[in-house]
Amino acid sequence: RKEVEQDPGPFNVPEGATVAFNCTYSNSASQSFFWYRQDCRKEPKLLMSVYSSGNEDGRFTAQLNRASQYISLLIRDSKLSDSATYLCVVNLSGGSYIPTFGRGTSLIVHP
Amino acid sequence: DAGVTQSPTHLIKTRGQQVTLRCSPKSGHDTVSWYQQALGQGPQFIFQYYEEEERQRGNFPDRFSGHQFPNYSSELNVNALLLGDSALYLCASSIFTGGTNTIYFGEGSWLTVV
Numbered sequence: 001r002k003e004v005e006q007d008p009g010p011f012n013v014p015e016g017a018t019v020a021f022n023c024t025y026s027n028s029a030s031q032s033f034f035w036y037r038q039d040c041r042k043e044p045k046l047l048m049s050v051y052s053s054g055n056e057d058g059r060f061t062a063q064l065n066r067a068s069q070y071i072s073l074l075i076r077d078s079k080l081s082d083s084a085t086y087l088c089v090v091n092l093s094g095g096s097y098i099p100t101f102g103r104g105t106s107l108i109v110h111p
Numbered sequence: 112d113a114g115v116t117q118s119p120t121h122l123i124k125t126r127g128q129q130v131t132l133r134c135s136p137k138s139g140h141d142t143v144s145w146y147q148q149a150l151g152q153g154p155q156f157i158f159q160y161y162e163e164e165e166r167q168r169g170n171f172p173d174r175f176s177g178h179q180f181p182n183y184s185s186e187l188n189v190n191a192l193l194l195g196d197s198a199l200y201l202c203a204s205s206i207f208t209g210g211t212n213t214i215y216f217g218e219g220s221w222l223t224v225v
Contacts, residue, residue, distance in 0.1 A: 101153035
């Protein structure tokens with residue numbers, strides 16, 4: 001089983017739709033979690049951290065479920081500019097703060 | 112405030128050759144990590160440098176080596192290049208604060224091995 005798993009998609013949605021991505025992780029000792037966005041042929045950029053209580057940033061909401069070991073990203077009112085690959089990132093604890101990436105979920109927002 | 116910078120941005124090498132990629136971390140960051148990203152995959156961790164020492168290493172052969180300098184900049188060296196080494200090589204810098212480290216990437220170096 002991979003350490004971090006994501007559905008690669010692509011998710012093809014119309015503008016204005018709500019779309020959700022899930023990501024599961026295998027190591028229960030994981031301590032911090034992030035979502036990164038990567039545009040085609042560009043570097044990944046931090047979208048948002050994921051906190052235990054859940055957090056929201058505009059149209060984006062991230063949630064963490066430690067019991068089931070998954071994190072989610074919800075995008076409301078999708079824009080064309082949201083088209084990108086969304087990478088789930090998990091950080092282990094215990095001195096080994098090596099961010100581990102999922103393979104990413106591709107989102108295509110069409111008019 | 113300069114972000115993470117990498118050079119070169121694109122390069123083409125022949126099988127068997129050696130390559131050196133360079134990275135300057137974001138100002139104030141002391142940790143540099145290198146990742147390899149093949150098309151359609153997420154970034155794969157190669158190794159991490161802190162205080163000029165390799166602190167952690169991923170599942171990559173010894174052909175992949177690195178170095179960190181006193182100013183925190185870093186190099187990634189790959190020897191005996193294989194076609195499969197063609198990928199985007201990403202440098203990420205971070206500093207451990209508040210119980211975690213958030214990483215910031217450079218624009219990457221696109222390596223093509225022919």
